[in-house]
Amino acid sequence: MELVALVILVALIQYIYFSIMVGKARGTYGIDAPATTGNETFERYYRVQMNTLEMLVSIIPAMMIFAMNVRADVAAYAGMVYILGRFIYFKSYVGDPKKRTVGFLLSFLPILVLIVWGGASIIMGML
Numbered sequence: 001m002e003l004v005a006l007v008i009l010v011a012l013i014q015y016i017y018f019s020i021m022v023g024k025a026r027g028t029y030g031i032d033a034p035a036t037t038g039n040e041t042f043e044r045y046y047r048v049q050m051n052t053l054e055m056l057v058s059i060i061p062a063m064m065i066f067a068m069n070v071r072a073d074v075a076a077y078a079g080m081v082y083i084l085g086r087f088i089y090f091k092s093y094v095g096d097p098k099k100r101t102v103g104f105l106l107s108f109l110p111i112l113v114l115i116v117w118g119g120a121s122i123i124m125g126m127l
Helices: 002-029 040-069 072-095 101-126
Strands: none
Touching: 002 040, 002 072, 040 072, 040 101, 072 101
């Protein structure tokens, strides 16, 4: 479970990094808070941050449920794929949003696997 906890911490640090990049983009593109629009590049940074926040709500409990009911090491590896996918998503979305698919899939599919397999394991255990 220690590896799962470490991966979760790295995912949270990644989110903090994305938040810092949004703050930096605010200054670079002259977008004063509380505005979230006004420059397309800033909006890309902001969308990456918000999309990552939306996914954190799924990946963290999915990893914990999977780790407790199936295998902790597999949950951690899925989390590592998620983190890699988020970095790819960040780079591609800021550069050209049309090229974000690989990063999105590498961060979405691990969540889906953890939820489906973890949920199936719980249901099977109840039968």
